[in-house]
Amino acid sequence: MSRASEDSNRRMLRARDAMDRSYAEPLDVPALARIALVSEAHFIRTFKTTFGETPNRYLQRRRVERAMFLLRTTDQTVTDICMAVGFSSLGTFSRVFAEVVGEPPSVYRRRGPLAPVPSCFGMRWLRPGSNGAVSEKPGAAPPP
Structure with missing residues (x-):
């Protein structure tokens, strides 16, 4: 190099x-x-x-990753989480979240609390893939 x-x-x-x-x-x-x-x-x-990926897309994905965690581990409203992770519009947050994760934030939240696993494994397992798919089925391989 x-x-x-x-x-x-x-x-x-x-x-x-x-x-x-x-x-x-x-x-x-x-x-x-x-x-x-x-x-x-x-x-x-x-x-x-x-x-x-572009800087904008990286930042959006990073914000969505944090929102995914907050949605499943806190009782904060979706609007509060939207603002806490850096989005200024609930509509933009919901659209970007659905593009990255494959479902709206409210549907994602209904999955309930995160299963207790080592945080490094959980972060890798739940990381949104470039195709927007997130797999949480037991035994399912993590996204590439």
Whole structure:
């Protein structure tokens, strides 16, 4: 791997780490590009090449992952969870959640509390796949 490629990867990781750390805060491409020290267009293009999805889609998925956990482990309303994970519109949250998970937040919540499993396994098992499918059947293989 060339030095330029390593530097580019490091810059993209810095921006992704910021998204992971501050997912509930308002984040936009200009702010993330500044973190990565690149132009906005270059940031979007390089982030997608590096991680396989656009920065916006990564941030949406990260927010939905957190919402999935909150829906199954708290009594907060869907609206409160929507706002807590960084969405500013319940309609957008519901649409994005359904796209990523395959069902609306209220239906997902009806599945009840999460089964007690090691958190690393549970996170991998419940992570939404790129096709939007989530499998929770006992013995089912985790999504790719």
